């Protein structure tokens with residue numbers, strides 16, 4: 001895979017990956033030392049189809065509660081597809097289906113007939129690759145989800161807006177213009193606004209699909225810091241093309257390739273001591 | 289060409305010189321062709337505008353002359369008395385309406401046969417008859433004066449015709465023949481003398497009229513039903529007010545002066561605010577655009593009220609809810625409506641829709657609908673329904689475009705926050721595309737305002753301001769529209785006449801209206817376009 005390898009080289013500066021890893025790790029307890037987390041999401045033998053073309057093959061993966069799980073892999077390997085399966089966003093695309101297997105959140109199969117998708121999406125929030133605030137004020141952006149749930153008490157909304165914006169490390173930057181349009185913010189601020197919007201409804205899980213891909217390094221650092229803080233309250237699944245980011249932010253990492261889960265382990269293991277030669281090649285930038 | 293370079297550039301040269309037309313290369317020809325097309329359309333537009341304005345502006349001068357004659361020939365004077373007479377007619381109408389109601393209550397109660405009811409109403413009829421007859425002398429005066437004023441006006445027009453004749457002869461170089469045309473200018477002062485001299489007679493008649501009405505009123509019958517008696521009291525009140533107005537009429541007549549100049553702006557205001565469009569009349573022509581303007585507005589309003597929900601609703605359905613298969617059928621289906629020639633729609637309106645609506649309006653259990661039942665087959669409602677059909681494709685297509693332009697990511701973000709499909713549509717998709725939808729509606733309005741055939745065939749073509757006191761039922765009345773009147777009358781008028789030019793000014797009003805609507809539509813889009821970044 002010559003093309004893939006050249007692509008990866010430009011994206012992840014492999015040579016200095018390993019040296020930075022211990023430093024990144026110093027800030028938090030080593031994954032193996034932590035008590036084995038509870039399983040929140042259980043993906044069991046999932047095959048997924050876009051119409052006739054199969055995008056996911058037999059995926060088996062257990063996401064732990066209050067941990068950050070990173071999905072990595074070359075472009076088109078199915079990371080986003082799997083992520084969007086977790087809150088059934090793929091339902092919006094005609095002709096998609098989970099042909100085999102099940103996805104359970106807290107033991108409940110999310111594809112069961114009696115599952116309320118709307119309730120599911122309230123509990124599994126999502127932050128998209130491209131920041132997508134609504135063309136409304138900052139305040140309305142954040143209260144949107146709450147209003148859908150029928151919260152209309154002004155004081156309560158104000159409180160949640162502040163809490164969410166603080167949670168997304170955006171409060172100080174926007175507190176004076178809560179009623180200005182969300183589209184007037186910078187790209188990085190917009191992305192944090194989207195995160196604030198997602199956490200305002202107090203989900204259990206936040207899915208992030210390359211949340212930093214459109215951001216500069218400083219904005220990226222802010223979002224990463226944020227992920228660290230959010231981890232105490234939420235379970236986070238993040239898709240990223242940035243190896244350093246995966247190494248810095250996540251507790252567990254899953255490596256995908258051509259719609260298959262190649263390896264899933266503690267982040268440290270994946271980056272320091274991968275069990276699969278393909279993983280090793282990918283994380284070190286020598287893909288092929 | 290240099291000999292050394294010829295070898296290297298020979299290839300280019302050969303190519304270049306292959307095609308020549310009138311000394312132009314292919315490139316030039318293409319540029320001229322496309323540029324020419326653009327220029328032609330701009331020039332044509334400019335010419336049309338200039339033509340419209342040139343023909344239109346002449347109207348105001350002519351209209352001023354028209355108004356001046358109205359005053360100088362004493363028509364205005366006569367109309368003061370005529371207004372008094374018309375008010376009396378309105379009062380007699382009130383009485384006959386009252387009689388109908390009384391008759392209905394009498395017969396409806398089942399107590400009386402129609403013949404007996406008529407008999408019981410003999411007293412009332414006598415009263416109404418006396419009230420109606422009292423106006424006789426006034427009517428006589430009006431009719432005499434009308435004749436006199438018309439004669440003066442005819443004389444004046446005759447002189448104007450002679451002048452025109454002489455002008456034409458002079459232009460043709462026939463000086464002798466021109467000199468032979470006799471022109472004796474009308475001396476309005478002298479002509480009006482006998483007319484004005486009738487004032488004392490009028491005053492006498494008026495005093496008598498007033499006396500008679502007061503006497504009649506004194507023995508007005510008391511009506512059996514309380515509800516009717518209320519109306520009777522109202523009638524008495526109206527008559528008292530009417531009588532109180534008599535001195536004002538007399539003052540007006542005394543103060544009237546044919547030499548008072550017609551203000552320059554009146555030629556303009558009498559068009560823009562004129563409530564009467566009356567042409568080819570034996571008495572006085574009025575060119576007031578208001579009835580036509582209101583007709584256009586009413587018909588368009590009805591059309592929009594129907595077309596906006598249909599068009600926008602269909603656009604939302606097709607864009608957000610429909611499956612791919614449904615989209616494949618609905619979209620071309622709606623767009624196909626615009627392929628129906630409007631004359632066919634108009635024909636359909638007369639033959640089917642008008643009939644059907646009238647039949648529907650006569651269904652008993654629908655009698656609660658305002659305006660039902662109605663007898664005019666062709667009215668605002670019929671025309672509005674058909675115009676809605678014409679506006680729907682425009683609104684649908686443009687609104688669908690606007691919805692399509694809402695980034696998918698908004699929708700995804702909304703769903704990801706736990707919104708249902710309906711919530712997403714109402715709270716995100718529609719607001720985000722609102723500017724586009726509004727401009728779609730405005731352009732639909734533009735389409736409707738400019739539509740001619742359907743309104744000409746189906747609006748009923750009655751040139752009068754609809755009676756708004758009827759409330760919502762006003763939409764079952766016939767109207768005439770600005771487009772309709774142009775289409776109807778342009779073929780019959782004398783080229784260059786005031787009527788001809790008045791139609792051009794109506795065209796100008798339409799032109800400005802469309803311009804305004806289009807401008808607004810563009811403004812809305814530009815101002816509220818969401819920046820997607």
Ligand SMILES: Nc1ncnc2c1ncn2[C@@H]1O[C@H](COP(=O)(O)OP(=O)(O)OP(=O)(O)O)[C@@H](O)[C@H]1O
Pocket residue numbers: 050055073074075076077078079080081082093
């Ligand atoms: N809407 C769709 N319809 C059909 N096929 C799709 C659709 N979306 C994605 N796919 C296919 O599914 C496969 C997985 O796509 P996916 O978007 O999950 O990849 P990814 O790992 O997120 O890639 P990237 O890193 O570029 O975002 C790809 O082969 C892609 O072409």
Ligand SMILES: [Mg+2]
Pocket residue numbers: 079080081209
């Ligand atoms: Mg992706």
